[in-house]
Amino acid sequence: MAVVTAPAPNVVAARADRSRWARALRYPETVTGLAIVAVLFTAGILAPLIAPYGVDAQSSDSFAGMSAQHLLGTDEFGRDVLSRVLYGIRQDVLVTAVAVPVGAVLGTLLGLMCGAHRIVDTIIQRVFDVMLAFTALVLGVAVSATAVGPGMTAIIITVVLVNVPLFGRLTRTAVQSQRARDYVMAAEVVGAGRIRILLRHILPNAMDALIVQIALSLSLAVFIEGAMSFVGIGVRPPAPSLGALLRTSANFLEQNPWYALGPIVVVTGLVLGFNLIADGLNRGLLRR
């Protein structure tokens, strides 16, 4: 994406940019991370097609161990754990695909607005201070205490609210560091408007840091979904979600230790996968 939008005054710079991306995407950590996330998310999206049983299909066989019929065993109602884990991934697909982009765009816009005027900057900065004073999970509790109530909507709103100040601060810092650069002054001299300079010149140069943050935020989103559902203010049973599954399985570890295995592997895989992607992009794009 940035390859297209980055202002490339000449072909040499464009080629350097492309090779930087190609390198970042070829690092082992990026490849591993992308592979893990791709496999898990594809499995989640295809859940209705590939899940061996329905989400709520009960059987008389509760707390069964791993077997050919039930690869990850069954839960307290005899439901197939593998099927529920696959459906649970869909909640994370939703959160990462909806909440992170929305939060990123809102935060970036607010961060750019900081560059518009000193008073605007001060106000937005103070708003970010207040937002950051609520740590992610506390913010989740606050959101679920409003009319939104516990549930998927609360998770999405929380993830958006958590990401806004993260992207806002990052963009603001980038704007300030770029502003004194020669190319910005050159653009000003040529007579480019303030908004044009922000969007066409400064934002593309801040893009690398924002993209690394997106990867980190995706990992954070999976973490928040899990935490909120685990604590009971997110997705609530009987709807399947990785956090809720983990919580229920924790109550039955004595009866069926294998119950927790699926959610554990998938949550860890997703968080680790997104972290690895962030590491790779960070190494390839930001370290000079």
Next chain:
Amino acid sequence: MLRYALRRCPSALLVLVVASVVVFTVPRLAEGDAADVLAGPDATATTREAVRHDLGLDRSPVVQYVLWARGLLTGDLGTSYILKRPAAEAIGTALGQTITLTVAALLLAMALGGAAGIALGVVRRRSATRVVGGLVSVAFALPPYVSGVLLVLLFAVSIKLLPAVGYVPLHEDPDIAVQYLIMPALCLSLPFAAVLARFLAASVRQVMDEDFVRTGVAKGLSSRRLVFAHVVPNALPPVLTILGIQVGQLLGGAIVVEAIFGWHGIGDLLVNSVLTRDYVLVQDLLLFTVVVFVVVQTLTDLAHAAVDPRVRLEA
């Protein structure tokens, strides 16, 4: 130093005041209010109005806010409608467990993260740093609700070494209390230890390249003395800021950890008061977490300024 402190405080106070307004508004954005909960679903409109009047909820929001804020400043946190006792009392009881948990986790994180960070920063042997670095990455990627369940599976279910859930106060029976404390504290400390290790390692590596370290090597200092007397003290200040942010987030982590191990601390109280719509407690507890965050943050900044004159002179 005092000048820096005085300059730093107004913005912290502003955050607290705005946050208190936000926190006050949150329960009022819910469907129905405490009077509905208290009067029950079958109550008539007149009963509900009477209850609402008793609780003072029929007054204007501004008056309610002022009364609440004045109460907070005089130590009166209001009364929990659901628990039927002063909110301060409920919070006080829960606080003991949370403090035990967070302090233990913090100490553990500093010990584990400190050791791993220094090792990663100093040791040059690749095989050794790979192992420690790998462990740090895993600890970093394990959310507490995953590591908690893993710990229970390992130490409570398969080798029945530690109790899975419960809490015993340290002053009642220290030996038993520690058994109940180990897993929750470890679970809460792991991500913090990992973050600490990463930043400390980076900081140590940077200091290792400084000229004074080379001088130390040249004049024949033992490597132990070099690392612990010269490198680590100089590597600590930047890590301090990170530690402050992390400590501010311990309460968030405590919400999850208390849920796993069946503790009844602040996090558990907060979640329960949301689920039972105990609005006074929700309000008080949300503000409490913000206060802790802001105070820790401000203290960290002050500590940073105290050890690093550049910070206090620059700002």
